[in-house]
Amino acid sequence: xxxxxxxxxxVAAVTEGGYKxxxxxxxxxxxxxxxxxxxxxxxxxxxxxxxxxxxEWRLKSYAAWLKMEEPSWAKVxxxxxxxxxxxxxxxxxxxxxxxxxxxxxPALLAMYEKLGIPLRERAILAGVEPEEGExxxxxxxxxxxxxxxxxxxxxxxxKAGVIFxxxxxxxxxxxxxxxxxxxxxxxxxxxxxxxxxxxxFSDGSFVFIPKGVRCPMExxxxxxxxxxxxxxxxxxxxxxxxxxxxxxxxxxxxxxxxENQLHAAVVELVAMTDATIKYSTVQNWYPGDxxxxxxxxxxxxxxxxxxxARSKISWTQVETGSAxxxxxxxxILQGDDSVGEFYSVAVTTNRQQADTGTKMIHIxxxxxxxxxxxxxxxGRSDNTYRGLVRIMKxxxxxxxxxxxxxxxxxxxxxxxxxxxxxxxxxxAKTEHxxxxxxxxxxxxxxxxxxxxxxxxxxxxxxxxxxxxxxKELPMEFAVEAQKLLAVSLExxxx
Amino acid sequence: xxxxKGLRAGIEDKEILKGIDxxxxxxxxxxxxxxxxxxxSTLSYVLSGRxxxxxxxxxxxxxxxxxxxxxxxxxxxxxxxxxxxxxxxLPGVGNANFLRTALNxxxxxxxxxxxxxxxxxxxxxxxxxxxxxADDMLKRNxxxxxxxxxxxxxxxxQMAILRPKLAILDETDSGLDIxxxxxxxxxxxxxxxxxxxxxxxxxxxxxxDYIVPDRVHVLAGGRIIRSGGPxxxxxxxxxxxxxxxxxxx
Numbered sequence: 001x002x003x004x005x006x007x008x009x010x011v012a013a014v015t016e017g018g019y020k021x022x023x024x025x026x027x028x029x030x031x032x033x034x035x036x037x038x039x040x041x042x043x044x045x046x047x048x049x050x051x052x053x054x055x056e057w058r059l060k061s062y063a064a065w066l067k068m069e070e071p072s073w074a075k076v077x078x079x080x081x082x083x084x085x086x087x088x089x090x091x092x093x094x095x096x097x098x099x100x101x102x103x104x105x106p107a108l109l110a111m112y113e114k115l116g117i118p119l120r121e122r123a124i125l126a127g128v129e130p131e132e133g134e135x136x137x138x139x140x141x142x143x144x145x146x147x148x149x150x151x152x153x154x155x156x157x158x159k160a161g162v163i164f165x166x167x168x169x170x171x172x173x174x175x176x177x178x179x180x181x182x183x184x185x186x187x188x189x190x191x192x193x194x195x196x197x198x199x200x201f202s203d204g205s206f207v208f209i210p211k212g213v214r215c216p217m218e219x220x221x222x223x224x225x226x227x228x229x230x231x232x233x234x235x236x237x238x239x240x241x242x243x244x245x246x247x248x249x250x251x252x253x254x255x256x257x258x259e260n261q262l263h264a265a266v267v268e269l270v271a272m273t274d275a276t277i278k279y280s281t282v283q284n285w286y287p288g289d290x291x292x293x294x295x296x297x298x299x300x301x302x303x304x305x306x307x308x309a310r311s312k313i314s315w316t317q318v319e320t321g322s323a324x325x326x327x328x329x330x331x332i333l334q335g336d337d338s339v340g341e342f343y344s345v346a347v348t349t350n351r352q353q354a355d356t357g358t359k360m361i362h363i364x365x366x367x368x369x370x371x372x373x374x375x376x377x378x379g380r381s382d383n384t385y386r387g388l389v390r391i392m393k394x395x396x397x398x399x400x401x402x403x404x405x406x407x408x409x410x411x412x413x414x415x416x417x418x419x420x421x422x423x424x425x426x427x428a429k430t431e432h433x434x435x436x437x438x439x440x441x442x443x444x445x446x447x448x449x450x451x452x453x454x455x456x457x458x459x460x461x462x463x464x465x466x467x468x469x470x471k472e473l474p475m476e477f478a479v480e481a482q483k484l485l486a487v488s489l490e491x492x493x494x
Numbered sequence: 495x496x497x498x499k500g501l502r503a504g505i506e507d508k509e510i511l512k513g514i515d516x517x518x519x520x521x522x523x524x525x526x527x528x529x530x531x532x533x534x535s536t537l538s539y540v541l542s543g544r545x546x547x548x549x550x551x552x553x554x555x556x557x558x559x560x561x562x563x564x565x566x567x568x569x570x571x572x573x574x575x576x577x578x579x580x581x582x583x584l585p586g587v588g589n590a591n592f593l594r595t596a597l598n599x600x601x602x603x604x605x606x607x608x609x610x611x612x613x614x615x616x617x618x619x620x621x622x623x624x625x626x627x628a629d630d631m632l633k634r635n636x637x638x639x640x641x642x643x644x645x646x647x648x649x650x651x652q653m654a655i656l657r658p659k660l661a662i663l664d665e666t667d668s669g670l671d672i673x674x675x676x677x678x679x680x681x682x683x684x685x686x687x688x689x690x691x692x693x694x695x696x697x698x699x700x701x702x703d704y705i706v707p708d709r710v711h712v713l714a715g716g717r718i719i720r721s722g723g724p725x726x727x728x729x730x731x732x733x734x735x736x737x738x739x740x741x742x743x
Contacts, residue, residue: 441545443584445544447584447592448567449542450592450593451567451599451603452596454567464584464586466586
C-alpha cells in the first residue's frame, strides 16, 4: 500500500503545490518537474548514474525528436498532446529497495494475481518448493511508474547463464551488451515516439540468453503507470544468442484517471542463429470512460530482428485497454529460413481507438511469416488493422500468410483493414484472407436458451472468435486473457 | 406441467398466435402438427423467450411459474429446452466447452454443484455412446461444418446432457433420413419418464411413428383447431391438413 498512497499523495502535493524545479528533498520523492528539455534529459540520466555514452545517445535522440513531427497517418483522433505538460520521471520514494515481494505493494501483487502470473512464485517465496513435474515458475520484473521495483529469481536464472534485470541496472552490470544492442533494432530516430522514448526512457527489462541456453522459466515484466500526469517510457531489450530460447510475457495496467496519460515504449528483440523468442503481451491500460474521457495513449514501437538463419520471433498480443493504441510489433526476417509470427486480439469498446497490426520484412531466403489478427469492436469504437508484408529482392521462396478477421458488436462501431503487400521477388508467395462478421442475435439466443447469460454468451462467442490467437499464449496467460476479454465486453450487448 | 391459456403473440404488428389453449401434463408427450405458416415455430420461440416476439395476451406457465416473465436463460434453468429447427453455428467454440458451460450455468442457477471437466466428460461420453453417436461430436465446434442431420443429432445430444423437464422439438425431423430420425426418436424416448414432458412440433406424421405421442394437436391459423390421440396424426396423413382445417372452420 505504502508506495501507491505515497506516490499519489506526493504527486498531488507536487502538482497542486506549484512545485517548480528539481527534486524535492523535503518529501523524499524522485520526481522531475513537468516539461521536456535538454536539462530534463540530463537529469534523468544523472538520476540513474548513467555513463557518458548513454547520455550522449539520449541527447542525440532528443535532438532528433525535436526535428520530427507527430505521425498523423493512423486512423486515430485525439486532442493534441502537450509534451510540456507531462512529468518525464517519477519514482516511488526510495527506501532500501524491496528485498522480496513481501515488501512490494500488496495492491501491486493483487494486480499480478489478476494477471495470473506469480501465484506459484509466491508459494516459492513462502518456502514451498515446486513439486516434481510441475510447470517451472515465472520470473517477474515489476516496473512501477518509472522504476523497476522487484526482479525475482535472479539467482536461479544466473545459474543458467540468463541475465534478467532492469535495463537501468544492465547499463552498469553489462554495459558492453547494452551498448552493442540498444537502438540496433529500433534506431533512436526511427519514428517520433521511438525518438521520444530514446531521449527519456525510464526503465524496463533487459534479457540476455547466451548461446545454446533454453531459459528455464517464463520471464515476465509487469508495467504499471501510477502517478498522475506522468508519461511512462519503458525500454525493453531482449537478446538471444545462437540456439537459445526465451518466452517473455508482459502485462500492463494503469489506474483510472480523468486525464490522458502517455505511454511510449520501445521493445527491441534480437534473435541470432537458431534462436527463438516468444513475446506475449496482455495489455489492459485504462481505456477511458464511456464518453472517452481519460485513458492511456499507447504509442509503442516493438520490433524484432531475426538476424540469424532459422531464427524465430513470435509476437502474441491481447489488447483490451488504452484510449488509443498505436502499435505494430514487427519482424525483420534477415536470416535465411527465419520465421516471424504475429497473433493479435484487439478489443475496442466505448470510445476506444486502436490502430494496430504488424510489419513483416522478408530479406533472407525462404523466410516465412504468419499474421493472424482478430479485431473486436463494440460501442462507438474504431478498430483498424494496419499491416505491411514486404518481400525484398533477394528473398527467394519467401512466404506469408495473413488472416484478418473483424467482429462487430452493435451498429455504431467501426472495423477497418489496411493491408499493404509489396513483393519484389517473383518466387515469393503471399496470401491474405479477411472476414467481417457480427455477433448474430440467433447465436446469442441459442446460447441463452441453453442457460448462458447474455454476457457469458458474448464471452463465449468472442473467445471462440479469438481461439487461434489465445492458443498461442502461455497457459496461465490464456486463461486470464479469456476472462479479460469477457470483462472488457461486459454490457456491450443489449 | 405446461399450461398455456389464450396466448396471443406476434411480430411487430402482425398477430400470429391468436389465442392458444394447451395443457401438457408432466410425464406426457404431445405433438403439434399443422400446415406451413400456422404459427408452430412462433409458439416454440415465444415459449423459449426469443427477442422480437410480442405477447399481446394470455399466459403461459411452467410448473406454476410465469414463463413469459423470465429471461431465456432462466427458462432454461427451470428445465425448458428448445431443439432448434435451424441449429446455430458457433465458430471456435468447442461442443464440450459449450455444453459444460451451459450445464454449469443451469446448475448454478438451481443451486446445484457444478461439474468439473472430468465428471462432465464421463457423463457426456456415456450419453454419446447411448445415442450411438460419433466420439468426435464433443471435440468439434458447435454445429460448424455439421451436415443437416448432424446438427439435429447434436440438438438431441445437448438435450440428453442438459436433461430438461420440458423439451420443445421444433421440426427436428425435417431434413432427416430414416436412420437419423430413429436416433432423434431414441433420444427423446430415452428421456421419457413421469417427470419429463415434451412438445413435438412436426409437419409430418412420420416422426410420430417413432415417438408415439399421448396427444396430438392441430395448429392452424394461430389456433389449435383440433386435439386427439395418436390416431389423429394418421388421419392427417391420410386426408391432409386442408380437410381438417375445412372441417373445423
